[in-house]
Amino acid sequence: MLASYKLLNQYVKVDDQNPEELAEKITRIGHEVEGHYPLALGTKLVVGYVKECIDHPDSDHLHICQVEVAPGEVTQIVCGAPNVAAGEKVIVALPGCELHAGKISAGKIRGAESNGMICSIAELIEDQRLLREEDKAGIHVLDQDAPVGVEALSYLGLDDFIMDIGLTPNRSDCMAMTSLAHEVAALLNREVTYPEVKKYDEKESEIEVHVETDLCPFFGAKLVKGVSTHESPAWLRNYLLASGIKPINNIVDISNFVMVETGQPIHMYDYDKLTKKAFTIKTGFDTEETMLDGESYKIEPSDIIVSTDDGIGCIAGVMGAESTKIDDTTTNIVIEAATFDGATLRATARRLNLLTDASQHYIKGAIDTANSLHVLDRCADLLVQLADAKEVYKSVHTPLSIEPKVVETSVARTNGLLGTSFTAQEIADVFDRLHFSYESDGENFKVTIPTYRNDISMDADLTEEVARLYGYDNLPNTLPFMSMTEGILSDKQAKEKMIRKTLADLGLHEVLTYTLTSTETVNDFNLFHDNEETVALMSPLNEERAVVRKSLLPALLSTIKYNLDHSNKDVNIFELANTYSRQDKEISNLAIACTGHYVDIPWLNESKPVDFYLVKGFVETLFDKLGISNKRYTFTKVERENKDFHPGRSGYIRFGKKIVGVIGEVHPAKAKVYGVGEVYVAELNLTEILNLRTSALKFTAIPTYPEVSRDLALVVDATTPAQDILTTILKSAKILVDAKIFDVYEGEHVEEGKKSIAISLRFQDPAKTLDEESITKAMHAILERVKKEFNAVIRQ
Known part of the structure; x- marks a missing residue:
C-alpha cells in the first residue's frame, strides 16, 4: 500500500513530523514501511519565465531560450521540447539539480551555452505508467500567475513523501487512509479530522435495487445529475499519483480518490444508458460480455453480476461493462457502493486475470459496510464540487443493520498475556487513543469495536493493541509458566x-530428493499405493514437478544418473521420506540404491561389486537392529512379467501374506529408460515395519557350555528357494541356534532338475553339555521336516 504523507496530513496532523522518522514509528506499531521516497525528485527546481525563444542555428529541433529564473535574473537554456515558446511559465532545473536521470550541469549544446534544463513532469516522477502522454511529450507549462523563482515542486504540490507499507493480512482496513490516520493518531496521541461532507436538498430517486444472492450483503446506489467531465484539479491528481493511481478525468478520479480515502471501491454507471432504472445483483449468467477495457470476457454462473436491463452491467467488484460506462458525454451518474463476498470475487478476478485495485479491497476484506451510506454522500459532494453536479438524489439501498461488536477483557488478562503490570488507567489510555468506546469497572473492560476494525474479535486482540501502542520494544522479557x-x-x-545411523555406518550416503515428480514416472516402482489415485498439483510450475511421488526409487535412480554423468561410478545411497496417494494415504518409505563397487581398494587388492546379497545384507542388518528375527519374514520372487524389477534377481519381503518391501536389481529395460546400468535397490514400507510388535530386547549370559557344529547337504528341486529351506530348519529344533548355507551345487553327481544345498548347523544348550543322542534327535527332526515340506533327501 502506498500512503501519501500530505494526504495523511489531511486527516491527522503530521506535517511537524520528519517523514522518515514517522515511517520508523509506524513500522514499530506493526505496519512495516518497506520503503519510502519522494513523489517527485528535484533539488534545485524553480519556476521560470521564458522571455525569448529562438531556433538554434545549428539544429532543426533545438531552441535557445532566455529564461528568467528569479526576479531580474535571466539565464540561457537550450531546450529541445517542441512546445517551448516565449511567454510561458516553466519548470527550470538549475545547474547542480539532482533528477532521476542524473545531475544537471552547465555546458554547451552544439556551441550554444546552456545553464540548466526546462523540465517535463516525466523528468520529475520516476513511475512513467502514472503519467499522461502530454506529460511525456514535452515540457510542462505552468499557469501564467505562477510566481517566478519560487520552488517548483512546492508550487506544483509534488513535494510529497510516499510510504510503501506492507500491511499484514489482518489489517486490510488500513488500505483506507482514514483508517491509517487512526493508527497514526493513536501513535502520536492526536485527533483524527474527517473531511466535511455537505448534505444537499436531495430529491426522491426512482432507482430500484434488488439482491438475489447471499453473496451481496449490501448494495447502495445514488443518482447525481448534471455533471461535466474535465481534468481534475492538481491536488486530486497529485494525491492519486502518490497513491500509485493514474489520473484520468474528474469523474474517474473522484471514484478512485474516495476508494483511497475510505477503502470502499466505487463504481459509476451512465444513468441515461439504462432503459430500466434498476439494479439486480445475482449469479447464474453464462455468456460473454465486453467490459470497460474493450476486451470480451466469459461470464460463468458462479460470478456475482450487477445486472442492468436484464444483462451485464458490471462484474461485481471487478470491472464494469462497456454498455454502462461513463464517457465524455455523460451528464447523469449512478454511484454504486456495495459489499460483495471476497472469496467469490477472488475466484472471478483470478480466472479473468482482472485483479484490479477495487477487487483487492473486496478480496482482502477492507470494506467497512457500516460506512457505505457516508461514502455515497462523500462521492456525491465531490461531484458537486469538482464536476459541477446540479442535482443530488437520495440513496437507494438494501437494509443496513450493523450490530456493534463488543469484546470484553481485563487488566489481569492483559498482564497475564504480556507479562506486564499495566494499570487499568494505562490500558484505558490505549483505548482512548484508538478511539475505542468502552465501559469499565476499574478492572474489567467492555469495549465496543469500531466497524472498520474487522481484525478484532477476542480479548487477545485487545491485548495486542495495548502491546502495539505501548511498544513491543518496551515489553519486559518474561518466560511463560508451563x-x-x-x-x-x-x-x-x-x-x-x-x-539413518546404521546405513551411514555401513557406508551409504543419505540423499534428499524432490517429493514432486512427473506423471510419466509417478507409478514406476509403485509397490505400496497399489492403483490408488495420484495426488496432483492444481498449478504445477512445470511438468517435471506436477504430482506427488508414490515411490522413492525413481528419484534415487535420477540421482545415480547424475553421478554417473559426472564420472562418479560407485554410488551407494539411501533416502527416508514419505510417499502419498489420493486416499489420504501417507506411507513412510526407506529406499536404497547401489551401483558400481561397494568396496574398491586397489592397493589392498580388495574389490566388492554391488550385488543382490549386499543390499539384502543391508536390509537384514536393519531388521536385526529393529528386533525383527528372520523367522518373522519370508522372501518370494517377483512376478516374471514385472517391468520394474529383474524377475530372476528380485524378491518381495513379506510379513505373512503382506508385502512390506522389495530387494533386487532394476529391470534392464527400466534401467535403460533412466539412463543407468546395473543397479540393485531395496524399498521398505516403514509404516508397516515400524508398527510391527517386536519382543523386548533380552540380555542373556554368555553360554558356559560348548556348541556343536554339523554340516548337512540336502538335494531338493532346483526351483525350491534356499531361503525357505533355511527358515524351516531354524524352526525344527530348539537347540539349533544358527543355520547358514555355505554351498549350492548343480551338475555332475546331482540328478537333473535338482540341486544340492550345503548347510552349516550350530547346536547349543545353555543348561548343559550336549550329548550325541540330543544332537542326533535334533538332526532327525530337521530331516523329517524338510522331507515333508520340500521332499528333500540327504545327498549321497
Whole structure:
C-alpha cells in the first residue's frame, strides 16, 4: 500500500513530523514501511519565465531560450521540447539539480551555452505508467500567475513523501487512509479530522435495487445529475499519483480518490444508458460480455453480476461493462457502493486475470459496510464540487443493520498475556487513543469495536493493541509458566534415527530428493499405493514437478544418473521420506540404491561389486537392529512379467501374506529408460515395519557350555528357494541356534532338475553339555521336516 504523507496530513496532523522518522514509528506499531521516497525528485527546481525563444542555428529541433529564473535574473537554456515558446511559465532545473536521470550541469549544446534544463513532469516522477502522454511529450507549462523563482515542486504540490507499507493480512482496513490516520493518531496521541461532507436538498430517486444472492450483503446506489467531465484539479491528481493511481478525468478520479480515502471501491454507471432504472445483483449468467477495457470476457454462473436491463452491467467488484460506462458525454451518474463476498470475487478476478485495485479491497476484506451510506454522500459532494453536479438524489439501498461488536477483557488478562503490570488507567489510555468506546469497572473492560476494525474479535486482540501502542520494544522479557516435559524422541523418530545411523555406518550416503515428480514416472516402482489415485498439483510450475511421488526409487535412480554423468561410478545411497496417494494415504518409505563397487581398494587388492546379497545384507542388518528375527519374514520372487524389477534377481519381503518391501536389481529395460546400468535397490514400507510388535530386547549370559557344529547337504528341486529351506530348519529344533548355507551345487553327481544345498548347523544348550543322542534327535527332526515340506533327501 502506498500512503501519501500530505494526504495523511489531511486527516491527522503530521506535517511537524520528519517523514522518515514517522515511517520508523509506524513500522514499530506493526505496519512495516518497506520503503519510502519522494513523489517527485528535484533539488534545485524553480519556476521560470521564458522571455525569448529562438531556433538554434545549428539544429532543426533545438531552441535557445532566455529564461528568467528569479526576479531580474535571466539565464540561457537550450531546450529541445517542441512546445517551448516565449511567454510561458516553466519548470527550470538549475545547474547542480539532482533528477532521476542524473545531475544537471552547465555546458554547451552544439556551441550554444546552456545553464540548466526546462523540465517535463516525466523528468520529475520516476513511475512513467502514472503519467499522461502530454506529460511525456514535452515540457510542462505552468499557469501564467505562477510566481517566478519560487520552488517548483512546492508550487506544483509534488513535494510529497510516499510510504510503501506492507500491511499484514489482518489489517486490510488500513488500505483506507482514514483508517491509517487512526493508527497514526493513536501513535502520536492526536485527533483524527474527517473531511466535511455537505448534505444537499436531495430529491426522491426512482432507482430500484434488488439482491438475489447471499453473496451481496449490501448494495447502495445514488443518482447525481448534471455533471461535466474535465481534468481534475492538481491536488486530486497529485494525491492519486502518490497513491500509485493514474489520473484520468474528474469523474474517474473522484471514484478512485474516495476508494483511497475510505477503502470502499466505487463504481459509476451512465444513468441515461439504462432503459430500466434498476439494479439486480445475482449469479447464474453464462455468456460473454465486453467490459470497460474493450476486451470480451466469459461470464460463468458462479460470478456475482450487477445486472442492468436484464444483462451485464458490471462484474461485481471487478470491472464494469462497456454498455454502462461513463464517457465524455455523460451528464447523469449512478454511484454504486456495495459489499460483495471476497472469496467469490477472488475466484472471478483470478480466472479473468482482472485483479484490479477495487477487487483487492473486496478480496482482502477492507470494506467497512457500516460506512457505505457516508461514502455515497462523500462521492456525491465531490461531484458537486469538482464536476459541477446540479442535482443530488437520495440513496437507494438494501437494509443496513450493523450490530456493534463488543469484546470484553481485563487488566489481569492483559498482564497475564504480556507479562506486564499495566494499570487499568494505562490500558484505558490505549483505548482512548484508538478511539475505542468502552465501559469499565476499574478492572474489567467492555469495549465496543469500531466497524472498520474487522481484525478484532477476542480479548487477545485487545491485548495486542495495548502491546502495539505501548511498544513491543518496551515489553519486559518474561518466560511463560508451563509444566516441564522431557525432550525425547518418539518411538518412530528414534527408530528412524537408528536406521539413518546404521546405513551411514555401513557406508551409504543419505540423499534428499524432490517429493514432486512427473506423471510419466509417478507409478514406476509403485509397490505400496497399489492403483490408488495420484495426488496432483492444481498449478504445477512445470511438468517435471506436477504430482506427488508414490515411490522413492525413481528419484534415487535420477540421482545415480547424475553421478554417473559426472564420472562418479560407485554410488551407494539411501533416502527416508514419505510417499502419498489420493486416499489420504501417507506411507513412510526407506529406499536404497547401489551401483558400481561397494568396496574398491586397489592397493589392498580388495574389490566388492554391488550385488543382490549386499543390499539384502543391508536390509537384514536393519531388521536385526529393529528386533525383527528372520523367522518373522519370508522372501518370494517377483512376478516374471514385472517391468520394474529383474524377475530372476528380485524378491518381495513379506510379513505373512503382506508385502512390506522389495530387494533386487532394476529391470534392464527400466534401467535403460533412466539412463543407468546395473543397479540393485531395496524399498521398505516403514509404516508397516515400524508398527510391527517386536519382543523386548533380552540380555542373556554368555553360554558356559560348548556348541556343536554339523554340516548337512540336502538335494531338493532346483526351483525350491534356499531361503525357505533355511527358515524351516531354524524352526525344527530348539537347540539349533544358527543355520547358514555355505554351498549350492548343480551338475555332475546331482540328478537333473535338482540341486544340492550345503548347510552349516550350530547346536547349543545353555543348561548343559550336549550329548550325541540330543544332537542326533535334533538332526532327525530337521530331516523329517524338510522331507515333508520340500521332499528333500540327504545327498549321497
